[in-house]
Structures are given as C-alpha cells and as structure tokens.
Amino acid sequence: MxxxxxxxxxxxxxxxxxxxxxxxxxxxxxxxxxxxxxxxxxxxxxxxxxxxxxxxxxxxxxxxxxxxxxxxxxxxxxxxxxxxxxxxxxxxxxxxxxxxxxxxxxxxxxxxxxxxxxxxxCLPVEIRKLLNEKDQQMKIPKDLRNLLSMKKMCQDVIFNETMVNTYIGVEKKAIHGVINMTVPEQSKTYYHEDLSMTVVKMNLSMTEEYAQIHAPRVLDNDEVAEMWIPLKPFQNQSENKIGVVTYNADEHFKLNLGNKDVISKIIRIEFPGPDTNKLTDRLKIQFRIKTIDKSVSVT
Structure with a gap:
C-alpha cells in the first residue's frame, strides 16, 4: 500500500x-x-x-x-x-x-x-520520464543520436535550468557507452550533426609522459584543438580508452556560465573509469584564437 x-x-x-x-x-x-x-x-x-x-x-x-x-x-x-x-x-x-x-x-x-x-x-514531465528511461536502459550507439535529436526538437525544455543537468548526465552516460564499445583500431571517430567524438585507445607502452590527441572536427569547422593527455592515470587501470568530444553549439552548457558567452567550440573529455578530477599532471590543450590581423595558438 x-x-x-x-x-x-x-x-x-x-x-x-x-x-x-x-x-x-x-x-x-x-x-x-x-x-x-x-x-x-x-x-x-x-x-x-x-x-x-x-x-x-x-x-x-x-x-x-x-x-x-x-x-x-x-x-x-x-x-x-x-x-x-x-x-x-x-x-x-x-x-x-x-x-x-x-x-x-x-x-x-x-x-x-x-x-x-x-x-x-515537449513537456517537462514527459521529457524527464523519457530521459530516466534511457538512463536505466541505454541503447548504444543509437541513443546518443536520439538524445541529440531530443535536444534539438525540445530545446525550450532541455535548456531549462531544471532539466539541463539531467540531460547532461544522460548524455554523459551515452558517451561512455560509445567509448566502451569495442574499438578494433587505435582510434575511431563518430560524426553527428552537432557533435563529433573520437575514441582513443591510450598507448601505455609509450615512453613519453603525454599522449597527443587531435580533437575531432565538427561540421565544416577546420579549427580543431590539440591536446596532451597525461598517461599516468591510466597505468593501473583496466580501461585505457577516452572520448574527446567537440560540440558545434554550447546552449546546454550556458546556464552554468552566467552572462558569459563561449565563442570557441566546446571540448569535452570523458574517461569511463574511476574519478580522475585530481590529476597530478596537467591536461594540456592548445587551440587557436583570432586577433584582428592574425591567428595565434594558445596553450
């Protein structure tokens, strides 16, 4: 009862x-x-x-x-x-x-x-139920595409501050699901209309401290970032794959930025393993910024 x-x-x-x-x-x-x-x-x-x-x-x-x-x-x-x-x-x-x-x-x-x-x-109660269903039973890789479609078709609901964190959490689970799929080669890139993701197997036999990775291009944008991922956090882990995501739009992240605007592409790095928030070695990202008369690289 x-x-x-x-x-x-x-x-x-x-x-x-x-x-x-x-x-x-x-x-x-x-x-x-x-x-x-x-x-x-x-x-x-x-x-x-x-x-x-x-x-x-x-x-x-x-x-x-x-x-x-x-x-x-x-x-x-x-x-x-x-x-x-x-x-x-x-x-x-x-x-x-x-x-x-x-x-x-x-x-x-x-x-x-x-x-x-x-x-x-596109009502909050119905979209939340559907997101919870996907969180409980994720169909990979199709549900990543479905989530991106849901974000576009029900923008006013997804981008609301009461819903956006739920959406980001379910999208993260979908991204981890794609990362955990079998990748026979060293890396594989998945292209969608508003995001691209490269899944990379870390080469732990390297003598260098960092692995260099190129962020995937999204749509027709040629300005991609380069990054150096520290290998130390992966040395004692059974999982050695990461996902590097480039977003074409940043709408569902803006609510956490106050009145600030993001003018570059959003880059997201996901590792489906133990918490790696406290890195002893820095994650390095190099991207290009545009000045009035030229473009320069910043790390």
Missing amino acids: TLLLLLIMIYGLDADEFYYESGNITLANNTRTLEMTISLESGHNITVHDTAKKILCNSTTNSCYIECSFNDFFEDQNFTAPKKFDICAKKNKNNTRVEFSIKNNASLCKEKTISLCTVVD
Whole structure:
C-alpha cells in the first residue's frame, strides 16, 4: 500500500493507465521533405516534417519529439507515391505520449506489441520520464543520436535550468557507452550533426609522459584543438580508452556560465573509469584564437 501511494504521489493517479486504439500513418515525399501524418481514431493527430537540416514534430496541442526503432521511417526517402499504413497505438490519458506499431491484421489494438515509434510531447514531465528511461536502459550507439535529436526538437525544455543537468548526465552516460564499445583500431571517430567524438585507445607502452590527441572536427569547422593527455592515470587501470568530444553549439552548457558567452567550440573529455578530477599532471590543450590581423595558438 505504501508503494502504491508513493507511485501515485510521483506520477499521478493515471500515470500507468494506457489506452489502445487504431489509426493510420501516411508518408509523403515532398521536395526534400519527408512528411509523416499520424491520425488516431480519437481525433488525435501528429505531424512530422523531416528536412535535411531538422525534424519538426507537432501533436494536437504541443511540439513533440519522435524516435523510431527497427525500420526507420526516415531512412528511405526514395519513394514518390504516398505510403499509408494501419497502426496500433498505445497512448496515455492526456495524449502526451503515443507509441505505435504497424498493424498486421484486423485484430483489435490491445495486444502488447513492441513499439515501432514513440512520440512524446515537449513537456517537462514527459521529457524527464523519457530521459530516466534511457538512463536505466541505454541503447548504444543509437541513443546518443536520439538524445541529440531530443535536444534539438525540445530545446525550450532541455535548456531549462531544471532539466539541463539531467540531460547532461544522460548524455554523459551515452558517451561512455560509445567509448566502451569495442574499438578494433587505435582510434575511431563518430560524426553527428552537432557533435563529433573520437575514441582513443591510450598507448601505455609509450615512453613519453603525454599522449597527443587531435580533437575531432565538427561540421565544416577546420579549427580543431590539440591536446596532451597525461598517461599516468591510466597505468593501473583496466580501461585505457577516452572520448574527446567537440560540440558545434554550447546552449546546454550556458546556464552554468552566467552572462558569459563561449565563442570557441566546446571540448569535452570523458574517461569511463574511476574519478580522475585530481590529476597530478596537467591536461594540456592548445587551440587557436583570432586577433584582428592574425591567428595565434594558445596553450
């Protein structure tokens, strides 16, 4: 009884109450824009516009975030005639979260099936729940891309000071998950639209005290930093991989900087191991700054 009351206090009386209904989705390819229209029997509608630069999602009352698994609707953009599918949808009472799958037959939509797509309204309570779900069960490497999409599609929610630290923590877990993936070569770079990450295996047989690493380029920016990572913290560790991340934008870090602006690319270094905040040897980063008449390097 105590547990039930606690769940009601946290999530509300109808938090776990879902409804099943039929609907359909229509896909149309209109001049470099993939359009998806989701229509449910109850009259709830969701529209998605996928362009080369961004994805826009709108439900009946709010902007929204959408992610799909398995057959990604946004991967095949070569069709010309509209496509229409019958779907089974699972939604909460307020229509702020809808999960749907392709309907394979004429049966009622009450079966527990694996969701093909999840649509969540850009509301703090729904985004926080989704972030907590990803924190508990991370799908690597796809969830890193999903988190970056969520940040762009629900900016006002993610960048709010009550939410941004939660987002940064889950993004950090996703970054660590990518770092922990098997990397057969000495280094591997992952490119996304607004961040790039290089995962490097530290060569502990080196006689030097530092390993030199180039920060990955993001988008078309050629101004990358060089850094020297001290090898001493890795000598007695079973894990010897680090991730060097370059961000194209710094919006979700600004809240911790007061009224200051960051004009360089944000560089983040992650080591999925014991706390290395207290380094005896300095981490060195060399980057370029622009003056009126020339560029110089600063360490």
